[in-house]
Amino acid sequence: MELTLNEKRLLVALGTMGSADAAVLAEKMDTRREAVVQYANLAGERGLVDVEKHVSRRYVPTEEGRAYIGKGLPERQVLDSFEETIPMRDLQSHPLAKIAIGWMRKKGWIAIRDGVVQKTGRTAPGPDEAAFARLGESGAIEDGDGVADLAKRGLVEEEETVAYTVSVTPRGRELLSQGLDLREEVGTLTREQILSGEWKDLPLRRYDVTKLPKRAYPGKTHPYQRLIDEMRRILFDMGFEEMAGGIVQSSFWNFDALFQPQDHPAREMQDTFFLGERWPLPAGYERVRDMHEHGGETSSTGWGGTWSAEKAEQCVLRTHTTSLSIQHLASHPTPPVKAFCIGRVYRREAVDPTHLAEFEQLEGIVMDEDVNLRHLLGFLKEFYAKMGFEKVRFRPGYFPYTEPSVEPEVYVDGLGWVELGGAGIFRQEVTAPFGIEHPVLAWGLGISRVAMLRLGLRDLRQLYRSDVEWVRETPTYGGRR
Numbered sequence: 001m002e003l004t005l006n007e008k009r010l011l012v013a014l015g016t017m018g019s020a021d022a023a024v025l026a027e028k029m030d031t032r033r034e035a036v037v038q039y040a041n042l043a044g045e046r047g048l049v050d051v052e053k054h055v056s057r058r059y060v061p062t063e064e065g066r067a068y069i070g071k072g073l074p075e076r077q078v079l080d081s082f083e084e085t086i087p088m089r090d091l092q093s094h095p096l097a098k099i100a101i102g103w104m105r106k107k108g109w110i111a112i113r114d115g116v117v118q119k120t121g122r123t124a125p126g127p128d129e130a131a132f133a134r135l136g137e138s139g140a141i142e143d144g145d146g147v148a149d150l151a152k153r154g155l156v157e158e159e160e161t162v163a164y165t166v167s168v169t170p171r172g173r174e175l176l177s178q179g180l181d182l183r184e185e186v187g188t189l190t191r192e193q194i195l196s197g198e199w200k201d202l203p204l205r206r207y208d209v210t211k212l213p214k215r216a217y218p219g220k221t222h223p224y225q226r227l228i229d230e231m232r233r234i235l236f237d238m239g240f241e242e243m244a245g246g247i248v249q250s251s252f253w254n255f256d257a258l259f260q261p262q263d264h265p266a267r268e269m270q271d272t273f274f275l276g277e278r279w280p281l282p283a284g285y286e287r288v289r290d291m292h293e294h295g296g297e298t299s300s301t302g303w304g305g306t307w308s309a310e311k312a313e314q315c316v317l318r319t320h321t322t323s324l325s326i327q328h329l330a331s332h333p334t335p336p337v338k339a340f341c342i343g344r345v346y347r348r349e350a351v352d353p354t355h356l357a358e359f360e361q362l363e364g365i366v367m368d369e370d371v372n373l374r375h376l377l378g379f380l381k382e383f384y385a386k387m388g389f390e391k392v393r394f395r396p397g398y399f400p401y402t403e404p405s406v407e408p409e410v411y412v413d414g415l416g417w418v419e420l421g422g423a424g425i426f427r428q429e430v431t432a433p434f435g436i437e438h439p440v441l442a443w444g445l446g447i448s449r450v451a452m453l454r455l456g457l458r459d460l461r462q463l464y465r466s467d468v469e470w471v472r473e474t475p476t477y478g479g480r481r
């Protein structure tokens, strides 16, 4: 058996005594008692020593208690300060009177009549005083008669002391009798020790190859950000370019340009965060206005009514990233266009484990000569497959800006079909005002849901909490095939 140097030193120190208090051993070994206990526990695991723990409780004086040591409890001190009787008023001038008078009466030592205090003659010390006297002699007392009274008065307090007795087992004795090598173990060899061959005789420290190293937590990207990076990578690989834009948008770009009628429920205060700012409408906004009012130059009838420029100027926290898609198209009206963005959007939602007031969307658009619904479904299937979702299906949906519209769903074991956003082909009511003449495939996917599925979360909020423990324990691999 390989012993550590400290275990050997412990055995040697125990040597002839066979059994000793850890404090005594510590002195012998010139170390701290805690160290001895630690070595002893290790040696104990190997059956070389037995460690016995003794817990004892003693009572030591509190600060107030210390003030009375040698002088006696306040009631005794005050009692001794007068002969048989004393006027109450005089007694009250004693510095301890306040505490003492109550106790003297309680203990039946005095009687008070007509403002005069008189000793009763029954003033023998009780168990509390006896215990207090013992405390004065030894500085600490065991539990016993009267001690609880002192504790209740706050004059003494309990103190727990732990002692350890270490004793050699027969096994340890046997090792001892064989003689122990007490030379320091060598952890690192020097060049000289190698050259001279001295290393052959040195007691080398072993290492335990089965031992796990201490866990290290290097800096790493947040799990959600990693997933977002992975999605960006996929879209770049699929030939998309990235669009950018602010989180504050005018209602014009967030709603009107997408042919969302001005009285649409999504535009209500309770669904959208409106801001105090107003932004001027872009040049050519009239074509959007005309589209809303009567269908512009197309065969559409529009929504009818009067379109309000004032409503369109009002700023909002973007409710979807589709507001960026339409701006990108407005400045890139000719094919081919293939663009995406991943960004945060804001909605007035009651927050619960699967709904948040802010979350990320992955938006994409594809415009080309003759792309159609099959291409759209193909893009989405391909993207989801790369994200690790094999089973994808599309349910018919409705959005004011697309026709046809679909809602993609992915199948997740244990959860069934999970809805992940919307997609469709932009209506001409959306594209015509910007002079776009070719079909535009568009989608907006909720990706915090995807993250939830991929990271095995039950609560979406986990993605946004500063939960360092979770970040540490979430592996950086996993998922990406």
Ligand SMILES: N[C@@H](Cc1ccccc1)C(=O)O
Pocket: 319, 320, 321, 322, 399, 402, 405, 421, 422, 423, 424, 442, 443, 444, 445
């Ligand atoms: N903007 C829609 C998603 C969508 C985008 C593009 C086309 C169709 C639907 C949403 O937020 O749910």
